Amino acid sequence: MGWMADETGLEKCAANYVPLTPLSNLRRAVKIWPGREALVYGSFRKTYAQYYERVTRLASALAGMGIKPGDVVATILPNLPPHAEAHFGIPACGAIINAINTRVEPDTIAYILDHGGARVVLCDSQFIHVLAEAIERMEGPAPVIIECPDDQAGVHAQTDHVTYEELLTKGDPSFDWIMPEDEWESIALNYTSGTTGRPKGVVYHHRGAHQNGMGQILSWQMTHYPRYLTIVPLFHCNGWCHTWMIPLLGGTVVCCRDITAPALFAAFADEGVTHFGGAPIVLNMLVNAPEDQRREFPQTVEVFTAGAPPAPATLAKIEPMGFNVTQVYGLTETYGPATECTWDDDLWGELKGDDRAAIKARQGVAMPAYEHITTMTSTMEQIPMDGTATGEIMMRGNGVMKGYYKNPKATQESFAGGYFHTGDIAVQHPDGYMQIADRAKDIIISGGENISSVEVEGVLMAHPDVLLCAVVAKPDEKWGEVPCAFVELKDGRTGDEAALIAFARERLAGFKTPKKIVFQELPKTSTGKIQKFELRTIAKGL
Known part of the structure; x- marks a missing residue:
C-alpha cells in the first residue's frame, strides 16, 4: 500500500535516511551557534x-x-x-x-x-x-x-x-x-514511582525522545533563543525531554539546584528565563510567596504545568503575575507531556478570571508526537463527548514508551487493543478536549455515586486559608466510602474543620462534600505530586 508502480532503486540509504535522535540537536547547534550561551548555573557559563x-x-x-x-x-x-x-x-x-x-x-x-x-x-x-x-x-x-x-x-x-x-x-x-543505527534503539531507562509495588522500568527510544522534544516546540510556540529554567527534575521523564529540545532553538538551559521561590524569582529577573515546566505545587509556591521573596521581571514567562490538575483558583492568580500557563498531561510512559490545553483565542480570548482558568485546567488534546489520544470505555469504545461521561485516557503514537524493561506481561497489558492504557479517568468535552476526573484508583465511590477527588480538591483550593489539599476515600459503614480531605494551610492560618466543610457544601452536592478534614503537611514526591497512598493509609485509621 502506498508504493508506486516501479520504485526500483528508491531504497533507504545514508543520503536519504538518518535515524531520528535528540543527539543530532546538539551536533547541529554547535555548528550554528558555537559562541552562544548554552548552559548556565551561577558562575558556570x-x-x-x-x-x-x-x-x-x-x-x-x-x-x-x-x-x-x-x-x-x-x-x-x-x-x-x-x-x-x-x-x-x-x-x-x-x-x-x-x-x-x-x-x-x-x-x-x-x-x-x-x-x-x-x-x-x-x-x-x-x-x-x-x-x-x-x-x-x-x-x-x-x-x-x-x-x-x-x-x-x-x-x-x-x-x-x-x-x-x-x-x-x-x-x-x-x-x-x-x-544510533536504528531510531528504535534505547536512549533512556526511567523507573515509575512504585507506589503500589516495585517500580517498573520504562524504556525510551531515540525516535520518541526526538519527536517528543520537537513536538513540544510546536505546542509551546517557541522561537529561537529561549532561556529555559530546569525545574522539572531530569530524573522525571528526563525533564520532559526539554534538555534534549533546547539546542534545536539555540536556547539556554538555566540550572537550578533547589526549587524555592527566591531562586525562581531570581532566575526570572536576573537570567531572563522565558520558559519552565513544573507541577502545580510550583505555581502554588509562586502565588503564595511573600512580597520580600518576589522580584519584578519584564518578560512573560511561559509555563507548562502537569503532574496533577492545577486548581482553577491557582491558575486565576498566577497569570496576572506575569506567567502564561498551559496545562499539559502525560506519564513516565509517554516521555512526559502527551496532551496540551491548546488555547483558542477566537473562542476563549475574552474569558477572564475563573471562566478562563476553568478552560485552562483541561488536559486538552494530543500533542504532535501522538497519532491518537482519546477517552474510551473498558471495551475500547469512544465515550460520548458530552463533558459528563467518563472513560480511560488511551493513546498511541511515537511518544509512547517501548515498554517495561524485563516485564513483557505488564507491557502487553498496557498496550492491549493497540493503545497505551493510562489508568487515568477523564471526561471529554464536545470540542474533544479531555479533562481528568481522577486516577482510576482515586475515584471515591460513595453509596454507588462516583466522586472525583479532583473536583473536590478544586473547590477546597479556592478557600483563602488553603495552601494545598488532597482528597481520598475514607471507609464508611453506611456509604462504603466518603471523601476525606487533607489540608495544608497557609502560614499564619488556623484550621476550622466545620467552616471548611460548610464552604465546600455551598459549592458541591452533599454527597461530594468532605465528611472529615485533617490539617497537616502533605507528603509529596520529589516532583511535587502529593502521595495519596500515604493519606489513604491515614484515612483508614480515622
Whole structure:
C-alpha cells in the first residue's frame, strides 16, 4: 500500500535516511551557534562549543572505562550541568541513561541498580552516602561511582572517588559520537514511582525522545533563543525531554539546584528565563510567596504545568503575575507531556478570571508526537463527548514508551487493543478536549455515586486559608466510602474543620462534600505530586 508502480532503486540509504535522535540537536547547534550561551548555573557559563566539548569528553571517558553500546549508566543528580551533559554524553557513547530519583530510599536505589544493571553511577556529593548504603544492599555487581561535587552550593566531595571534572579530563574532545543505527534503539531507562509495588522500568527510544522534544516546540510556540529554567527534575521523564529540545532553538538551559521561590524569582529577573515546566505545587509556591521573596521581571514567562490538575483558583492568580500557563498531561510512559490545553483565542480570548482558568485546567488534546489520544470505555469504545461521561485516557503514537524493561506481561497489558492504557479517568468535552476526573484508583465511590477527588480538591483550593489539599476515600459503614480531605494551610492560618466543610457544601452536592478534614503537611514526591497512598493509609485509621 502506498508504493508506486516501479520504485526500483528508491531504497533507504545514508543520503536519504538518518535515524531520528535528540543527539543530532546538539551536533547541529554547535555548528550554528558555537559562541552562544548554552548552559548556565551561577558562575558556570558555557557556550555551545564548550558544552559540546564537555559532552564529547564525557562520552569518550565513559567509553574509556569500558562502557559499550547498550550498557546502562545511572545518575543520581539534581538539575545541574553534569546532569544536562549526561543526557547527551551517555547516549553519545551508545549507552542508556538511567536517571534515578534523588529522593528515593537506599532499598529502591539498590533495586533499580540491580534491575537496570547500571555499570557506572554519576552521583552528587549530597547523595553519595545514600548511594553507598544502596550498593551494600545490591544483589548484583556494584557500579563504578563518579562523584559530582557542587562547590557553588557548598556541597563538596565526600569520598576519594574520581570526580566528574576529573573524569572529563580523561576524555578525548575529538571522540566520534556513537550515533544510533536504528531510531528504535534505547536512549533512556526511567523507573515509575512504585507506589503500589516495585517500580517498573520504562524504556525510551531515540525516535520518541526526538519527536517528543520537537513536538513540544510546536505546542509551546517557541522561537529561537529561549532561556529555559530546569525545574522539572531530569530524573522525571528526563525533564520532559526539554534538555534534549533546547539546542534545536539555540536556547539556554538555566540550572537550578533547589526549587524555592527566591531562586525562581531570581532566575526570572536576573537570567531572563522565558520558559519552565513544573507541577502545580510550583505555581502554588509562586502565588503564595511573600512580597520580600518576589522580584519584578519584564518578560512573560511561559509555563507548562502537569503532574496533577492545577486548581482553577491557582491558575486565576498566577497569570496576572506575569506567567502564561498551559496545562499539559502525560506519564513516565509517554516521555512526559502527551496532551496540551491548546488555547483558542477566537473562542476563549475574552474569558477572564475563573471562566478562563476553568478552560485552562483541561488536559486538552494530543500533542504532535501522538497519532491518537482519546477517552474510551473498558471495551475500547469512544465515550460520548458530552463533558459528563467518563472513560480511560488511551493513546498511541511515537511518544509512547517501548515498554517495561524485563516485564513483557505488564507491557502487553498496557498496550492491549493497540493503545497505551493510562489508568487515568477523564471526561471529554464536545470540542474533544479531555479533562481528568481522577486516577482510576482515586475515584471515591460513595453509596454507588462516583466522586472525583479532583473536583473536590478544586473547590477546597479556592478557600483563602488553603495552601494545598488532597482528597481520598475514607471507609464508611453506611456509604462504603466518603471523601476525606487533607489540608495544608497557609502560614499564619488556623484550621476550622466545620467552616471548611460548610464552604465546600455551598459549592458541591452533599454527597461530594468532605465528611472529615485533617490539617497537616502533605507528603509529596520529589516532583511535587502529593502521595495519596500515604493519606489513604491515614484515612483508614480515622
